[in-house]
Amino acid sequence: MCGICVPHCPTFALTQNEADGPRGRISLALGLSEGRLAATPDVVAHLDSCLTCRACESVCPSQVQYGAIIDATRAALANHDFAQPAKIATPKATERRWRWLRAHILSQRRSFGRVWSLLRFFEKIHLLGLMRRFGGRMAHTLPPALPVRFQFKTQPAPRKPLTQKVGLFIGCTGESLNSDAVRASIHVLNALGYAVHLPKAQVCCGAMHQHGGDLRQAAELRAENQRIFADPTLTAIIVIGTACTGELQRETWGAPVIELTEFLANIPDELWPKLTPNSATVAIHLPCSQTRVLNNATSTERLLRKIPAIKLVPLASNDRCCGAAGLHVLMFPEQADALRAPKLLELKALKPDGVVSANIGCATHLASKLGQSVQHPVELVAQSCAGG
Ligand code: SF4
Ligand code: SF4
Structure with missing residues (x-):
């Protein structure tokens, strides 16, 4: 008190x-x-x-x-x-429409991927602008550019022999919103000599259920993922997304569960391939799940510092939530937009060449109004990594 x-x-x-x-x-x-x-x-x-x-x-x-x-x-x-x-x-999250959205789209990677293919089709026939304008809150939260859907069957062949194997957890947005980060992660992990085990059966981390009043379903989803990733040959289970990492780390796994930027940042420089310089100025947004849940405020910056010539500017407003907060961005749009506003002002004053965030929910919330894409840090690393 x-x-x-x-x-x-x-x-x-x-x-x-x-x-x-x-x-x-x-x-x-x-x-x-x-x-x-x-x-x-x-x-x-x-x-x-x-x-x-x-x-x-x-x-x-x-x-x-x-x-x-x-x-x-x-x-x-x-x-x-x-x-x-x-x-x-x-709780609002238990209302029928939010439960339906969570159960059938947002926590279902493949359904989300199919919706994504449809949105990309609308983009191709020049109808996405209309959808953004009249499609309500969901359409307003779309990023300015829609990445190509990730296909499990088209993983690129590694260019060097792989000596260790890691699991890769890609989250519900891995085939859609966050597909560029998934491709970049595989590319960088392969370039570092890691074989990537990417089980197609992996399910939602359960974060939306955990914070929306359904603790039982959240625990069941974590248990299902534990079963799916139970492979004794894995040295680690790497998670794309700080919020998903926090949820999965509630359990004890057969191998350590590590957030992607932390895993990559901790790999010593001498084990990295030569990275091509990138002289861009990049603003760093830190998600609350990274700073408060994982207690890791430095890994994004430490990882990006491996790229020669890059200029990094952590946002002064990183101590405040951007308002995305999972389903909150849809359930409480006014609150979400009000909390995002100071960050947009800061970014507009900074005019960086790029913006990064290690959590797709925050990245999408910022990008949808910024009019500029907000990338996962691993995407910049991949661009500098052997022509990635
Ligand atoms: S800081 Fe801790 S003890 Fe103080 S009011 Fe907040 S929750 Fe309670
Ligand atoms: S919004 Fe954040 S700081 Fe405020 S009570 Fe909730 S968890 Fe705590």
């Missing part, structure tokens, strides 16, 4: 309402769990609007596990677990 976390909370900064900050939300959760408070729409709305960015948790002197508190509270609300007279509201 000290309140040290409150000024660090992005949603509190927007509304200045104690109930939209961590201390207020903890009090609401406590009131619900003790039966002193009813789950009214107002109470649930304050709990819903939390981004789970965990800025509060990272500054708390008492090490309060806020992330676990909010996940458990949403799950209890979704399950009507609180023993109290009025059970009149549940």
